[in-house]
Amino acid sequence: MKFLVHDNLDAMAAILRAPLPERPDLLREMLEPIRAIIPFPGDIVDIHQQGGGFRVDAEDPRYLPAVERLVSIDLKGRIEKELERASAGLSHLKQPDLVRVMFVLGNPDNDHLMTTARGYYGMGGTPGWLYLLAWPTDENVERIAHCAVHELHHQIRYHNVEWNPATVTVGEHIVAEGLAEAFVRELSGPQAMGPWSAMVSGEPLEDAYRKIMADIDLQGMQNTPAYVLGDTATAKFGGEPRGIPDMAGYAVGLRLVEAHLAATGMSAAESSGLPAAEILRASR
Numbered sequence: 001m002k003f004l005v006h007d008n009l010d011a012m013a014a015i016l017r018a019p020l021p022e023r024p025d026l027l028r029e030m031l032e033p034i035r036a037i038i039p040f041p042g043d044i045v046d047i048h049q050q051g052g053g054f055r056v057d058a059e060d061p062r063y064l065p066a067v068e069r070l071v072s073i074d075l076k077g078r079i080e081k082e083l084e085r086a087s088a089g090l091s092h093l094k095q096p097d098l099v100r101v102m103f104v105l106g107n108p109d110n111d112h113l114m115t116t117a118r119g120y121y122g123m124g125g126t127p128g129w130l131y132l133l134a135w136p137t138d139e140n141v142e143r144i145a146h147c148a149v150h151e152l153h154h155q156i157r158y159h160n161v162e163w164n165p166a167t168v169t170v171g172e173h174i175v176a177e178g179l180a181e182a183f184v185r186e187l188s189g190p191q192a193m194g195p196w197s198a199m200v201s202g203e204p205l206e207d208a209y210r211k212i213m214a215d216i217d218l219q220g221m222q223n224t225p226a227y228v229l230g231d232t233a234t235a236k237f238g239g240e241p242r243g244i245p246d247m248a249g250y251a252v253g254l255r256l257v258e259a260h261l262a263a264t265g266m267s268a269a270e271s272s273g274l275p276a277a278e279i280l281r282a283s284r
Helices: 008-017 022-033 046-051 063-072 075-089 109-115 144-157 168-189 202-214 225-229 231-236 248-264 274-281
Strands: 002-005 098-105 120-123 128-132
Touching: 002 248, 008 022, 008 063, 008 098, 022 046, 022 098, 046 075, 063 098, 075 098, 075 168, 098 144, 109 231, 120 144, 128 144, 144 168, 144 225, 168 225, 168 274, 202 248, 225 231, 225 248, 248 274
Parallel strands: 002 098, 098 128
Antiparallel strands: 120 128
16 A cells, blocks of 8 residues: 655644735635545535634634644654554555545534534545644644544545445444454554543443444444534534433443453454454443
8 A cells, every 4th residue: 555645734834834815815825735535515614614724814823833833743644653553553454555534624603613623634535635624732742643644544444344324223333443443552652542432431432332332333424423423513513412421432432342351352453354244242
């Protein structure tokens, strides 16, 4: 497998140094490679900003130092290194020939990004592409490259396990997130994991577990994200909230995967190509 990590840090620095009226067109040019894979209609600048990306309609003195911070830690090189390690760790599975990576700076004033997502997130659902967005903080700056590994895990898993948007189940989506986090931990330690699987605990987690397990066989991509991302994100994107705390699906997914690993003695890497039904059987 080969990786192409777009060098967006220099491009974003150039955008942020340009006169304000020129920035939207420069951002459109930077994002052009991914426009064809974005399912939402409209101007990609609007989609970018609605998704928590940095603004191009107002000056913000925080933006350029944030980009420079990411340059100073060689974020591009870190992403490449971690993806290579992850690919090697999953070498027993079928893998795509090429994966391209697009990193974009976030907006520190976006409440959903900073509160619910803890400042960063990734998307790996489109074959051949990983999309990463982050506002670097002391908590997350060392984890951004590991988020790329989480998303790559999805890419590789679905070269080996079918993902059909019409028939995918809550169980498959939940297990996929738990497996990706377990693999990140196995590859790089617990400090590399995202914060999402630890955001809900106690009785709220137990309640979420009961609700998710009750609907574990519910089908359809239009339904499954509500059980993974929770009510805030579901309402934000026009879905039907299911009474799930924010990001609780990550914790439930990790719990199910850990039960499978304990029952079978398998590693997360060894389990990454298994159908969700097999993992759920062992977890119970």
